[in-house]
Amino acid sequence: MKRVFAALAAALLCASGGAAGSLPGVDQALVESDAMPPKLSAFGLFRGNDPGQPATGVGYTLRAPLFSDYTDKQRFISIPAAKKAKVAADGSVEFPVGTVLVKSFGWADVNGGRAVETRLLIHRAAGWVALPYIWDADGKDATLALGGRRVPVTFKSPDGETHSIRYAVPNKNQCKECHSLNGAIVPIGPKARNFILDPAVSEKVRGLYFENPAALKPVMPQWDDPKAGSVETRARAYLDVNCAHCHNPAGSASNSGLFLRWTDDPTGVNYGIGKRPTAAGRGSGGMEFAIAPGDPDHSFLIYRLESTDPGIAMPEVGRSTVHKEGAALLRQWIAEMPKE
Amino acid sequence: MRFHGLSHHAATLCIVAALAAQPAAAKVISVSATTPDANEKLQEALILAEPGDTVQLGAGTWTLTDGLSLDVANVTLRGAGAGEGGSILDFTGQQGAGEGLLVTSDDVLLTEFAVLNTKGDGIKSKGADRIVYHKLRVEWTAGPKATNGAYGIYPVESTDVLIDSAYVRGASDAGIYVGQSKNIVVRDSVATENVAGIEIENSYDADVHDNVATKNTGGILVFDLPSLPMQGGHNVRVFENVVNDNSTPNFAPKGNIVASVPTGTGVLVMANRNVEIFDNVFDQNGTANVMIVGYRYEHKDPKYQPLPRAIVVRGNQHGKAGYAPQFPGGDQIAAAMGGGIPPILWDGAGDAIVLDPVGVLSLNLPDVKTPQSEAKPAPADLSKGAPPAALPAITLPESMEAKVK
Numbered sequence: 001m002k003r004v005f006a007a008l009a010a011a012l013l014c015a016s017g018g019a020a021g022s023l024p025g026v027d028q029a030l031v032e033s034d035a036m037p038p039k040l041s042a043f044g045l046f047r048g049n050d051p052g053q054p055a056t057g058v059g060y061t062l063r064a065p066l067f068s069d070y071t072d073k074q075r076f077i078s079i080p081a082a083k084k085a086k087v088a089a090d091g092s093v094e095f096p097v098g099t100v101l102v103k104s105f106g107w108a109d110v111n112g113g114r115a116v117e118t119r120l121l122i123h124r125a126a127g128w129v130a131l132p133y134i135w136d137a138d139g140k141d142a143t144l145a146l147g148g149r150r151v152p153v154t155f156k157s158p159d160g161e162t163h164s165i166r167y168a169v170p171n172k173n174q175c176k177e178c179h180s181l182n183g184a185i186v187p188i189g190p191k192a193r194n195f196i197l198d199p200a201v202s203e204k205v206r207g208l209y210f211e212n213p214a215a216l217k218p219v220m221p222q223w224d225d226p227k228a229g230s231v232e233t234r235a236r237a238y239l240d241v242n243c244a245h246c247h248n249p250a251g252s253a254s255n256s257g258l259f260l261r262w263t264d265d266p267t268g269v270n271y272g273i274g275k276r277p278t279a280a281g282r283g284s285g286g287m288e289f290a291i292a293p294g295d296p297d298h299s300f301l302i303y304r305l306e307s308t309d310p311g312i313a314m315p316e317v318g319r320s321t322v323h324k325e326g327a328a329l330l331r332q333w334i335a336e337m338p339k340e
Numbered sequence: 341m342r343f344h345g346l347s348h349h350a351a352t353l354c355i356v357a358a359l360a361a362q363p364a365a366a367k368v369i370s371v372s373a374t375t376p377d378a379n380e381k382l383q384e385a386l387i388l389a390e391p392g393d394t395v396q397l398g399a400g401t402w403t404l405t406d407g408l409s410l411d412v413a414n415v416t417l418r419g420a421g422a423g424e425g426g427s428i429l430d431f432t433g434q435q436g437a438g439e440g441l442l443v444t445s446d447d448v449l450l451t452e453f454a455v456l457n458t459k460g461d462g463i464k465s466k467g468a469d470r471i472v473y474h475k476l477r478v479e480w481t482a483g484p485k486a487t488n489g490a491y492g493i494y495p496v497e498s499t500d501v502l503i504d505s506a507y508v509r510g511a512s513d514a515g516i517y518v519g520q521s522k523n524i525v526v527r528d529s530v531a532t533e534n535v536a537g538i539e540i541e542n543s544y545d546a547d548v549h550d551n552v553a554t555k556n557t558g559g560i561l562v563f564d565l566p567s568l569p570m571q572g573g574h575n576v577r578v579f580e581n582v583v584n585d586n587s588t589p590n591f592a593p594k595g596n597i598v599a600s601v602p603t604g605t606g607v608l609v610m611a612n613r614n615v616e617i618f619d620n621v622f623d624q625n626g627t628a629n630v631m632i633v634g635y636r637y638e639h640k641d642p643k644y645q646p647l648p649r650a651i652v653v654r655g656n657q658h659g660k661a662g663y664a665p666q667f668p669g670g671d672q673i674a675a676a677m678g679g680g681i682p683p684i685l686w687d688g689a690g691d692a693i694v695l696d697p698v699g700v701l702s703l704n705l706p707d708v709k710t711p712q713s714e715a716k717p718a719p720a721d722l723s724k725g726a727p728p729a730a731l732p733a734i735t736l737p738e739s740m741e742a743k744v745k
Contacts, residue, residue: 145380146383146384146387146388147379147380147381147382147383147384147387148380148383148406149380150405150406150435166435168406168435168436171380171383171384171387171406171409172387173383173386173387173409173410173411173442173444174409174437176411176444177409177442177444183444183467249569252466254497254569255466255496255497255519255520255568255569255570257567257568257569269567269639269640269641270567274638274640275567276565276567276595276597276637277595277596277597278565278568279461279490279491279494279496279513279517279519280490280593280595280596281460281461281489281490281491281512281513281593281596282486282487282488282489282490282512282593283460283490284593284594284595284596285593285595286593286594286595287594287595288594288595289595300595309459310407310434310435310436310437310438310459310460311438311458311459311460311487311489311490312460316436316437316438316460317436317437320435320436
C-alpha cells in the first residue's frame with residue numbers, strides 16, 4: 001500500500017499547480033456520459049494504464065475494509081476540477097457528479113502483484129454506476145465484464161496457507177447488491193467513520209478535494225489492531241463494513257431484520273443477540289440464534305462466516321474463502337459476551 | 341442508454357426484431373443454452389435489457405455456476421417451457437450467490453422455465469412490485485433433503501405479487517414463500533415434498549386459492565414473526581385448495597420456524613389476524629387439517645402481537661385427519677381420545693370461529709407463555725361467535741393479469 005501512496009504523491013506532485021481534479025488524461029466527458037466503454041483505458045484514469053499509477057486524484061484506505069478473498073486493494077478517488085466532496089452531518093460523504101471511486105484488486109503472489117480487476121463507481125447525473133473491469137492477460141488494459149466472471153487464482157493468505165479458488169469478479173448487478181440503499185447505488189467504504197485519506201497528502205491538497213476535510217475523523221478502530229480498540233469495538237467495525245452494507249433497514253438484507261451498522265444498538269435483538277433465523281434456511285446450521293452470547297459455536301452468524309457453501313455463506317457475494325482472522329475476532333467477541 | 345463498442349457482446353446475444361405489439365423500442369434478446377460462457381452471456385443479457393424487452397431463454401439444460409440477477413424494470417424472462425425439453429436452469433454445480441435468480445426491479449414477468457438444485461433459494465424477488473411468476477418449476481430433484489435450499493419461489497418486500505401455475509418441490513423451508521409483502525395472489529400452483537408447501541409470512545392481503553399442497557410436512561402456512569421490519573400479518577384468504585397427504589417428515593434445519601411444524605399439518609395459522617380458510621378439500625393430514633396457534637417462543641419485541649385473532653374456518657371438506665399427531669404429547673392425547681384427534685387443532689390462544697361440522701381440539705393454553713407441557717386438551721365448540729365481515733377478494737393491477745392471459 002505504501003507503494004500506491006508513493007505513486008499517488010508523485011502523481012500529485014506532477015499536478016504542480018495543485019488544482020484538484022482531472023489531468024488531461026481523464027476523459028471527464030466520458031465519465032459523466034451514459035457510456036460503458038469496453039476498455040478501461042478509455043477513461044484515462046491511470047498513467048501508462050498501470051493501476052498502481054493513478055493519473056489524478058487522491059488515495060485512501062479504510063479502518064476496516066470489506067474482505068474480498070485476501071485481495072490487496074488499491075483505492076483512489078478522482079474528483080472533477082473545481083468540485084469538492086463534502087462530509088455530511090451523518091458522516092456520509094457527498095461526492096460531486098463526475099467523481100470516480102477506483103478500486104483495483106490483486107494479490108502480491110498472483111501475476112507478479114498486478115491487479116486482476118478494477119472496479120469503478122462513477123457518480124453520474126442520474127446516480128452512481130458500478131462497472132467491473134478485468135485486466136487482460138497482457139496486463140496492458142482491462143475489459144468490461146458486465147456479466148461478471150470467475151478467474152482461477154492461487155495465492156497464499158497471511159497465515160501461509162495456499163488457496164486455489166475461482167475468484168468471482170462480481171457482475172454489474174452484484175455490485176449493486178452490496179452498494180444499495182433504497183434501491184439506488186451508493187459507495188460503501190468512504191464514510192467519515194472509516195475513511196483515511198492518504199497521509200502523504202498535504203492539508204492544502206485535502207482542502208482541494210474536500211470542503212471540510214477536518215470532518216474526516218475515523219471513529220471506528222483499525223479492526224485488526226488490538227491496540228486500537230476493544231474486541232467489541234473492533235468486531236463492530238468489522239460488522240459495519242463487511243455486513244451492514246446489506247444488513248441495514250434500506251439495504252439488500254432489510255427483510256432479515258438483522259441490522260449491523262456501527263450506529264445500531266449492539267445489545268438489541270436486531271443486532272443478532274438472541275435473534276432467531278428469519279430466512280436463513282440451512283444457513284442456520286441447526287442453531288437457534290444468530291448470536292448466542294458466550295457461545296460462538298452455537299451462533300449461526302459465525303457458522304455462516306466460516307462457510308463457503310453458497311447456500312450458507314455470508315456475505316452472499318464477493319467471497320470464496322473464509323476470512324479466518326475476521327471470524328476469529330467475531331468468535332472472541334461472542335465468547336466474551338456474558339451468557340444470558 | 342448508449343453503449344460504446346459493445347458489438348462483441350451484442351453479436352453473441354443475437355438481437356432479433358421487435359414484436360409489432362410492443363413499443364417500438366422493445367426487443368427480444370435471445371440467449372442459447374449452448375453458447376460458450378452461457379452463464380456470463382445470460383447475465384449480460386439481463387443487464388443490457390431495457391424496459392419493455394424480453395430475454396428469451398433457449399431450450400435445453402443450462403449448466404450454471406453463479407446466481408443470475410435482473411435489476412431492469414418491465415422486463416420479461418421467458419423460456420421454452422418448464423418441463424422436459426424446456427429451458428432448464430441447472431444450478432447443481434452452483435459456486436456463488438444466495439439464490440439461482442434474483443429480481444430487484446418492478447413489473448417483471450418470469451415464465452416458462454425451470455430452476456433446479458440451487459444451493460440457496462430458487463428464485464427470489466425483493467422490492468420487486470407487480471412481479472408475475474407464471475408457469476415455472478423450481479425443484480430440488482433428489483426430493484426432500486436438509487441440504488436443499490430454503491425457499492423455491494421467494495418474493496419479499498413487494499407490493500402486488502402474482503404466483504400462477506408454478507410447481508415447487510423439495511424446498512427445505514417453504515416451496516412458495518411470500519414474505520413482508522402486500523396484495524398477493526398464489527393460485528393454480530402445486531407444492532409438493534417441501535417442508536412448507538406455501539407460506540404467507542408477515543404479509544397483508546393475500547388470496548391463496550386453487551392450489552394443490554400435497555406430501556409436504558405442512559401444506560399451507562400463514563405466519564407472523566417478531567423482530568422484522570414488517571409484521572402484523574392480516575387479511576389472508578386460503579380457499580378452494582386441495583391440501584392432502586402432507587406426510588413428509590420435517591427436514592428443515594433446526595432453528596428455523598418451520599422446523600417446528602408437525603408432520604401431517606394441512607393449514608397452519610400462527611399469530612395473524614383475519615384469516616379465512618374456506619371451501620378447501622382436506623384429506624390424509626395425520627396431525628390436523630387445520631391448526632391455529634399463537635407464537636409460543638421467547639421474543640423481545642414489544643410491538644409484536646403473538647395471538648391468532650379473528651380466524652374463520654368454514655365450508656371445508658374434511659377427509660381423514662388427526663390419526664398420527666406429531667406434536668409433543670400428541671400420541672398420548674390421541675390414545676386418550678380413542679386413537680385420533682379431531683381434524684382441527686387450536687392451542688387455545690387468541691380467537692377463532694369454526695363453522696365446519698367437525699370436532700375441534702383445544703389445548704387450552706390461552707397464554708402463549710405457558711409451556712405446551714401444561715396443555716389441558718379438551719374438545720371445544722368455536723361455532724358460536726359472530727364471524728367478522730368477510731374479506732374482499734384481492735384485485736391485482738390489470739397489467740399483471742394481462743401477462744398471464
